[in-house]
Amino acid sequence: MKNILILLPLLALSACGPGQPAPMDVIPTQAQVRWQQMETNMFVHFGPNTFSGKEWGDGTEAEDMFNPTAMDCRQWAATAAAAGFKGIIITAKHHDGFCLWPNPVSTHTVAQSKWMDGKGDVLKALSEACKEYGLKFGVYISPWDRNDPHYGSPEYNDVFVKTLQSALGDYGPVFEQWFDGANGEGPNGKRQEYDWPLFHKTVRSLQPDAQMFSDVGPGCRWVGNEEGCAGRTNWSTLNVEGFSPGAGSPPVDTLNRGNRHGQAWIPAETDVSIRPGWFWRESENGRVKSLQQLLRIYYESIGRNSLLLLNVPPDTRGRIHEADSVRLREFRAALDEIFAKDLAADALLEASAKRGNRYKAANLQDGKYDSYWAVPDEERTPTLTVTFPEERTFNRVLLQEYIPLGQRVSSFAIDVLSEGQWKEIAAETTIGYKRIVLIPETTTQALRIRITGADACPVLNNLEIYQDRIYKDIATASEYQTGTVHPATEAQTLDLGGVKDIRGFRYAPIYRGEGGVITRYRLEGSRDGRRWFPIREGMFGNIVNNPIPQDVPLRDEVQARYLRLTPVETVPEGSYGIAALEAL
Numbered sequence: 104m105k106n107i108l109i110l111l112p113l114l115a116l117s118a119c120g121p122g123q124p125a126p127m128d129v130i131p132t133q134a135q136v137r138w139q140q141m142e143t144n145m146f147v148h149f150g151p152n153t154f155s156g157k158e159w160g161d162g163t164e165a166e167d168m169f170n171p172t173a174m175d176c177r178q179w180a181a182t183a184a185a186a187g188f189k190g191i192i193i194t195a196k197h198h199d200g201f202c203l204w205p206n207p208v209s210t211h212t213v214a215q216s217k218w219m220d221g222k223g224d225v226l227k228a229l230s231e232a233c234k235e236y237g238l239k240f241g242v243y244i245s246p247w248d249r250n251d252p253h254y255g256s257p258e259y260n261d262v263f264v265k266t267l268q269s270a271l272g273d274y275g276p277v278f279e280q281w282f283d284g285a286n287g288e289g290p291n292g293k294r295q296e297y298d299w300p301l302f303h304k305t306v307r308s309l310q311p312d313a314q315m316f317s318d319v320g321p322g323c324r325w326v327g328n329e330e331g332c333a334g335r336t337n338w339s340t341l342n343v344e345g346f347s348p349g350a351g352s353p354p355v356d357t358l359n360r361g362n363r364h365g366q367a368w369i370p371a372e373t374d375v376s377i378r379p380g381w382f383w384r385e386s387e388n389g390r391v392k393s394l395q396q397l398l399r400i401y402y403e404s405i406g407r408n409s410l411l412l413l414n415v416p417p418d419t420r421g422r423i424h425e426a427d428s429v430r431l432r433e434f435r436a437a438l439d440e441i442f443a444k445d446l447a448a449d450a451l452l453e454a455s456a457k458r459g460n461r462y463k464a465a466n467l468q469d470g471k472y473d474s475y476w477a478v479p480d481e482e483r484t485p486t487l488t489v490t491f492p493e494e495r496t497f498n499r500v501l502l503q504e505y506i507p508l509g510q511r512v513s514s515f516a517i518d519v520l521s522e523g524q525w526k527e528i529a530a531e532t533t534i535g536y537k538r539i540v541l542i543p544e545t546t547t548q549a550l551r552i553r554i555t556g557a558d559a560c561p562v563l564n565n566l567e568i569y570q571d572r573i574y575k576d577i578a579t580a581s582e583y584q585t586g587t588v589h590p591a592t593e594a595q596t597l598d599l600g601g602v603k604d605i606r607g608f609r610y611a612p613i614y615r616g617e618g619g620v621i622t623r624y625r626l627e628g629s630r631d632g633r634r635w636f637p638i639r640e641g642m643f644g645n646i647v648n649n650p651i652p653q654d655v656p657l658r659d660e661v662q663a664r665y666l667r668l669t670p671v672e673t674v675p676e677g678s679y680g681i682a683a684l685e686a687l
């Protein structure tokens with residue numbers, strides 16, 4: 104009996120060839136793998152800003168401002184589930200400090216509002232709706248708080264820990280805790296020194312499986328922009344030593360691409376809004392992203408080794424507006440059509456190197472996550488030949504690395520057989536959890552995936568091939584991509600041709616273009632161009648991260664022929680770009 108037991112492992116080894124490839128030094132936790140498999144989640148920005156039209160509230164908003172008229176979290180969950188999302192993350196507390204649940208350590212919450220006579224609780228309603236629709240539930244809780252009187256003192260860290268305990272302790276499992284990097288001034292003008300180790304410990308003790316998002320993780324990282332675009336090269340590993348969320352984070356292009364051989368497994372999450380802003384506003388009902396823009400985002404996030412967190416902000420009723428839900432249905436239908444038929448499902452796969460039958464190339468076609476194709480340890484540049492039963496036409500190649508063993512491939516190429524010759528049609532870098540390569544439409548009977556660089560023997564678990572007839576490969580377009588650049592000392596004057604009633608104004612920086620942005624401003628008006636009167640001073644919320652046009656409503660209508668916008672602060676210092684200044 105003893106002998107047989109000893110022999111068994113040996114027999115297993117000789118029958119199946121070498122064992123499982125050794126993992127890389129840095130690999131994901133099981134919870135991180137499950138998180139990555141969710142692929143698309145819905146972000147929900149909701150709070151006082153929904154009612155004020157601001158992107159960043161300043162914390163002085165009256166609690167009664169939050170008063171949804173037909174609140175329905177089940178409608179959000181139903182919309183998310185129908186769109187194929189796997190989870191919802193809600194702004195439980197944004198920078199204005201208002202809590203969407205009765206947070207016992209705050210006096211600026213739903214409990215102080217007249218909504219549902221102060222008995223309402225958005226986190227309770229949403230967590231229950233998520234459960235009903237089979238979705239996971241996550242929370243965004245901003246450390247920056249422009250309302251809390253303790254902000255800017257050590258006591259605030261304790262208040263924030265209690266806030267986390269309340270939001271994470273009372274509503275069941277939380278799959279992701281979103282920590283925003285913004286760290287501005289509190290109500291008394293002071294900034295806070297955040298106790299990150301304490302915040303992390305608190306989250307871990309209450310929700311051990313929750314992925315913590317920030318610029319530098321520890322669970323997952325910001326992708327470095329709010330446009331829905333992960334790096335074409337995208338490592339899930341990141342160097343974190345010496346960095347912190349917010350101002351102390353690595354440069355945005357590093358966040359976008361990660362670090363090869365980075366110290367920790369911190370994959371990218373791409374957060375982007377379906378509308379120009381993060382919060383709902385009436386004026387943007389006609390500016391919901393087009394199907395083509397959403398498909399571009401899909402390919403540049405999910406298709407580039409990132410999760411997609413698509414923001415769909417509810418309106419003042421507390422419902423997802425029809426303009427957004429219709430677009431989401433179109434998006435789902437398009438994805439279903441594009442990915443309906445895997446043209447590689449019945450192809451013959453032949454690998455240039457073999458690691459025994461257990462790791463055969465056909466594992467790439469079996470639809471099982473944990474069964475993969477692997478080659479011998481010393482083999483770094485294997486080739487996989489894919490032969491179809493007959494000629495096929497396609498334009499997408501989808502590859503997946505088996506990330507529980509780490510991210511290994513650093514470059515690969517795709518060749519197609521054309522008149523008896525192999526012709527290279529794509530040369531790319533990383534693969535990661537999922538990579539979708541957009542290639543020109545090709546008709547052929549065979550193609551070849553050539554791994555051209557890897558840090559350890561490549562291990563892939565999936566190959567699929569598709570023909571996408573919907574996405575047109577648009578360039579990212581914006582109406583505000585051109586403009587002029589001015590020294591920060593120069594004001595902008597707008598002449599409306601005659602005295603008009605003005606209810607607000609729009610400043611548009613040069614989107615993805617030259618020049619910096621105005622972050623703080625002074626606005627004045629004049630009827631004759633000589634005598635000027637002050638209208639307001641303010642700050643453009645979130646404009647550095649998301650340089651979209653800023654519409655600023657005025658509290659009281661003014662009559663003026665001229666408007667003058669003077670920069671008070673620009674980022675970077677010294678100059679700013681302007682694509683438009685308009686009266687609303």
Ligand code: FUL
Nearest residue numbers: 158283284285374381645
């Ligand atoms: C940013 C915030 O400042 C924005 O308002 C928004 O919540 C976005 C998702 O994160 O850092």
